[in-house]
Amino acid sequence: MNQEVVRLTSVVKTYGGERNRVVALDGVTMGFSRGSFTAVMGPSGSGKSTFLHCAAGLDRPTSGSVVLDGHELGGMSEVALTRLRRDSVGFVFQAFNLLPALNVLENVTLPLRLAGKRPNRAAVDAIIERVGLADRRKHLPGELSGGQQQRVAIARALVSRPAVLFGDEPTGALDTQTSLEVLGLLRESVRFAGQTVIMVTHDPVAASHADRVVFLADGRVADELSQPTAELVAERMTHLGAFAAAGVA
Numbered sequence: 001m002n003q004e005v006v007r008l009t010s011v012v013k014t015y016g017g018e019r020n021r022v023v024a025l026d027g028v029t030m031g032f033s034r035g036s037f038t039a040v041m042g043p044s045g046s047g048k049s050t051f052l053h054c055a056a057g058l059d060r061p062t063s064g065s066v067v068l069d070g071h072e073l074g075g076m077s078e079v080a081l082t083r084l085r086r087d088s089v090g091f092v093f094q095a096f097n098l099l100p101a102l103n104v105l106e107n108v109t110l111p112l113r114l115a116g117k118r119p120n121r122a123a124v125d126a127i128i129e130r131v132g133l134a135d136r137r138k139h140l141p142g143e144l145s146g147g148q149q150q151r152v153a154i155a156r157a158l159v160s161r162p163a164v165l166f167g168d169e170p171t172g173a174l175d176t177q178t179s180l181e182v183l184g185l186l187r188e189s190v191r192f193a194g195q196t197v198i199m200v201t202h203d204p205v206a207a208s209h210a211d212r213v214v215f216l217a218d219g220r221v222a223d224e225l226s227q228p229t230a231e232l233v234a235e236r237m238t239h240l241g242a243f244a245a246a247g248v249a
């Protein structure tokens, strides 16, 4: 089934006023099917974060439409939007954003408890097991490695069974080996649990774990790659001037 979970149509997002207008997204049209893993790449300032915020209902486009999990976000009230984000969206950031005084189990179940839902013990245990932290359930974040903390954040994002998991540089703070573990976990959640993942990254190796890479440049979709390899992704990025501009290549 190739049902779309997120669709952006002609999305424009501008910041500033008459005199200092910045066009962050300049007519982006893009769909994401259920159970797909997409990486979003592009040079610095190309609109990746803005895209993520608009697609996830954290920010409203200036014009155009965003449909998330069957809901057109345009006409929704703030309350309805908050509820939709809570029920349909999971987030994983570069910074793990765990609560330091809560243990693994408490951090993972926090979104459910905040939503007034009683956590299903078996389901929570299963997700903690899936991220490989069954023997760390009572540990505090400060007692875990960076990779383990990010795995807690992923478990927390997945526990409410979101329609989409959004990642904003989820491996940005991790070393190469730990990044691979975290990417493997995301890949697994797509392959075996049918999770939809949309991840912004600067790293061609991270992007190569996705099914598809979408390249943004100047707020527009500049290119797309299916079944990417790190080499092909790096080559496309070089074409977009990303690495040259960043002084990487």
Ligand SMILES: Nc1ncnc2c1ncn2[C@@H]1O[C@H](COP(=O)(O)OP(=O)(O)OP(=O)(O)O)[C@@H](O)[C@H]1O
Pocket: 015, 016, 022, 023, 024, 042, 043, 044, 045, 046, 047, 048, 049, 050, 051
């Ligand atoms: N709150 C804001 N106010 C004004 N301009 C903004 C704001 N947020 C982003 N921009 C501008 O919009 C454009 C796109 O920014 P965005 O952060 O989406 O890019 P990005 O691709 O995520 O960049 P990076 O890779 O450096 O994080 C940039 O020119 C940026 O300066």
